[in-house]
Amino acid sequence: MLCTWKTSDLQLLLILTVFLVAERISARVEDPISNSTQQMGKNNDSLALSMVGKQNDSKRLAEVNSSQPVRVDTKIVLSCHPIPTSVLVTWEIILRDKPLCTKAYRSDNNVTKEVNCTDKRITWAFRPDQNSSLLIDPVAITHDGYYRCLKATPDGNFHRGYNLQVLVAPEVTLFRSNNGTAVCKAVAGKPAARISWIPEGYCVPKQEIWGNGTVTVWSTCHWADSNVSTVSCSVSHPTGIRNLTIELSQGAPKSDGISMPHVILFIFIILIMLAIVGSIWLLKISGCRKCKLKKIEGTPVEEDEMQPYASYTEKKNPLYDTLKTVKTSQVLQSEVDGTDLHTF
Known part of the structure; x- marks a missing residue:
């Protein structure tokens, strides 16, 4: 009986030992699996966080707003997002006390369209198929407002906005x-x-x-x-x-600029110069008049030059006197001859 009890006890101890060893082995096998599962969970969490960060970065890149001051009576060019390929480009212009103005361009059919845009000073800076920038020339006070460019591309939509502030110098x-x-x-x-x-x-x-x-x-x-x-x-x-x-x-x-004493000194110098020039001019005029009077008094005036026709009539002409004498003698001779004829 005693031997039988001892044998059964040994069998029980052996069975318990086998179970304990099997349990320890199974525990060792489960620990790596759980560790790997936890590591995979951590990796997934970090991947999700990185994806969220990338999405936030892309969102920040897609929506860009900036303040743009510009002086009145100048010109400015507002550029859109630098995406080379875009299907649709739209400018939205929101001005004070005016309806929304929309300028759009579609690259698939090369068509531009405008809605509620009456200000001719706001135009495309270049050909919209080459450059989608917006030009304002000249800038007026009424151009104060918000300008937003929207680009639709295969990679998504991109926005760029400008808070335009017009500056006027006082x-x-x-x-x-x-x-x-x-x-x-x-x-x-x-x-x-x-x-x-x-x-x-x-x-x-x-x-x-x-x-x-x-x-x-x-x-x-x-x-x-x-x-x-x-x-x-x-x-x-x-x-x-x-x-x-x-x-x-x-x-x-x-x-x-120039101070008032300098201005007064400058005016005084100009007046002195004008007085000097005027004195020289008056002296020159009076000297010329005196010279002319002396020339006139020193030149003798001939009587024949002053009265040419009177001197001509008073002068004797010998030829004229000779002819006159001849004619007179002929007339006297003819009268004498006539008297003789009557006598006979």
Whole structure:
């Protein structure tokens, strides 16, 4: 009985050992599979993230917007997305208080079309089949708005937009008012200009907005310090910076050009030169008149030249006198002969 129990115990231990070994082997086999599955999951996640990133990049490339400032009375060329092959090119122009203007070109049938586009200053810059850029010439204040180019290609749709901002330089003036304050004014600028003073004083800024979008700003300043004799006004604008200076005691503004004393000196020099030239001219005229009078007094006048016909009649002609004498003697002879005949 004891031997039989021992044999059965050994068999049970052997069976348990086999099961334990089999379980350990199966566990070792499953671990690489699960590890590979997790690695594949991580790879898929990174691939998905990279695909999403690429899609976002392509979206950013497809839709490009930029701000484009341009001065009034100039010209500008707005380019479309640089895609060589496109089936359809469309420009959408959104202006203030105007309907949407659309300019389109189809390359498959080489046809252009316009809808609600009445401004002749906005045209294709070149042939649309060669270059799809847009030309604005000349730029006006009314061209402020949004311009978008849409290109349909086999690879997708691409957009490029421009926020066009038309700049108008203001007319800057600086003058002194009656109450002793200085006024700096920037008229009809777009956008509004900014005014600053040197030295700083007690200033009151004001502005006025016009219907065409331009703005007039002015600043009135006074200085409590009586030692301030000269002040400067600086007007900042996207088109440039203007600086003007004025003397509070005289009120004559000075710009970046010629000062007033220089102008007065220049005028004085011109007057002196004119006086010198005029004196020389008068002396020359009076000298010529004196010379002519001397020549006239020194030349004798002959009586025959003054009275040619009278001298001709007074002179004796011998030939004429001889003929007259002959004729007289002949007449007397004929009268004597006639008397004799009557006598006989």
